[in-house]
Amino acid sequence: MATTNPKGTRASAYRVAVTADVVRPDGSSVHGDLGFDRLVERGIDWSVLPGDAPVLPPEYFDDVDAVLVMGHTYFDAETVDRTPRLRHIARFGAGYETIDLDACTRAGVVVTNTPTAIRRTLSTAAVTMILGLTHHVVPKDRMVRESRWSDREHFRGVGLEGRTLGIVGFGSVGADVARLMQNFDMTILGTNRSGKSAAADELGVSLVSFEELLERSDVVLLTAALTPETTGMIDEAALARMKRSAFLVNVGRGKLVDTDALRDALLDGRIAGAGLDVFDPEPLTPNDPILGLDNVLLSPHALGWTDQFTDAVSTAALDAIIAIADGGRPDSVLNPEVFETEAWRAKVASD
The missing domain is CATH 3.40.50.720 (NAD(P)-binding Rossmann-like Domain)
Structure with a gap:
């Protein structure tokens, strides 16, 4: 030593x-x-x-x-x-x-x-991402700083009432997010490895297949653990199942997402946007096109700090x-x- x-x-x-x-x-x-x-x-x-x-x-x-x-x-x-x-x-x-x-x-x-200790800080980070992304907080902040008020008509937010939130990896963090987001009158879906959850039963969250969750959700939130089975689970095929109007939020692990597939989907307008606190690779390279997109909200793996x-x-x-x-x-x-x-x-x- x-x-x-x-x-x-x-x-x-x-x-x-x-x-x-x-x-x-x-x-x-x-x-x-x-x-x-x-x-x-x-x-x-x-x-x-x-x-x-x-x-x-x-x-x-x-x-x-x-x-x-x-x-x-x-x-x-x-x-x-x-x-x-x-x-x-x-x-x-x-x-x-x-x-x-x-x-x-x-x-x-x-x-x-220390899973219990991170539960609330990670769930509030997820809520922050969802709200910041759907309300276009960063581009609107930039408009004011750059005196571009006329651009605001191009960044109308997305209301959450009656919309569907799908939580991939519905465990203790996912349950806490569900508890918080029910205050926005959202329908909440979840998916996990066992297909069972006492918290889901308590909260009225429907556990569905991964494929159904992707197809029905307006916001897809990743809180899953990284395993051989979940690595790259959000790939080109998964992104193709999502609505073009849907947002992807990842506060789990960067390797849950195929970054190349996500970049292509964002650039092609195949999903509405993404909120990312974790990445693969981490950090992103300085010339990554994701960094220049207004429909992406980014945090350096520190939103929960x-x-x-x-x-x-x-x-x-x-x-x-x-x-x-x-x-x-x-x-x-x-x-x-x-x-x-x-x-x-x-x-x-x-x-």
């Missing part, structure tokens, strides 16, 4: 590494205060990893018990099989597509995430780290079967 705890405490029996993608060596973060003092108060040492890359050398974790993953660092068998001390990967956020759960389980590594987001997610992630360090079992364990493995028992026995 190349960096040291800025509090100056000696190395403790339990050590936590933090990935360096959005955290500086002193622990300050683009998200704000992450609350690392909580670890120090519990006698847990922490430090920020010296390098930032999608795949980090296994030796970075030779003397580490846990790693707080701030971005999308990969942890596959090649890494976790060569880190005999590592016992916990705590994901800051909900997505875990870069973490091989099966490999972690075999290696005796618990994986946790609020003070409440930071507080909720960091609290949940550190709660999980402290629980494992204390010999407990935190909420939101993605591979609970790990606790029954010999690899896990061996790591615990080494304390």
